Amino acid sequence: MGKRILFTDQKSWSNEQIILAYRSQSQVENAFADMKDPHFLSWEPMFHWTDSKIRVHAFYCVLALILGSLLQRRAAQNGLSLSLQALFKALNGIQEVTNLFPPAGKPGSPGRPHVKTTLTEMDPTQQALFRFFALDRYRQT
Structure with missing residues (x-):
């Protein structure tokens, strides 16, 4: 079992809050990894060439990620812990x-x-x- 040292500038946070914030980092990293999957919340392929259409595409991708994460959280609150991909596959x-x-x-x-x-x-x-x-x-x- 390895050991980690966590540094923070959040002096008002308790040890528990620091550890929870550190552990939630993987959720954010997983969300961005999900955006690379061509079947779920895909950022690519992007068939847009104008800045405004690229911004709208990015907005839709992030909105889908947020809504998917909210569904994932609600399922977890009800005792069903699933990855975002597994959740979408089951719902599909x-x-x-x-x-x-x-x-x-x-x-x-x-x-x-x-x-x-x-x-x-x-x-x-x-x-x-x-x-x-x-x-x-x-x-x-």
Whole structure:
């Protein structure tokens, strides 16, 4: 087991606050690493050439990172500690399927089809996320 010496200019902080701030550094580093992943919160590829469009692209990337981090924090507060990528992968797997059934009566008869929406099967992690984030309120009825 190694030892570390932490230096700070925050004289009013307690030892616990200093250690927590140091440990949270890895969360910030992980967030920037996530921005390099082409599938989640990607900074690249950037198909913009004007400064204003690059700034908007950067704003969207940082906004997505903040929103993702808030989701990650809320999941952790509910006892589900996931990386940002694992969280997005689990949420992406929660899907709603709309099935259209032919109208009742003779085949080919006019009428409105019967519509039924269902959720795909969810694993326990997805079920927990569905419950934590109250995703049921977004289902089509």
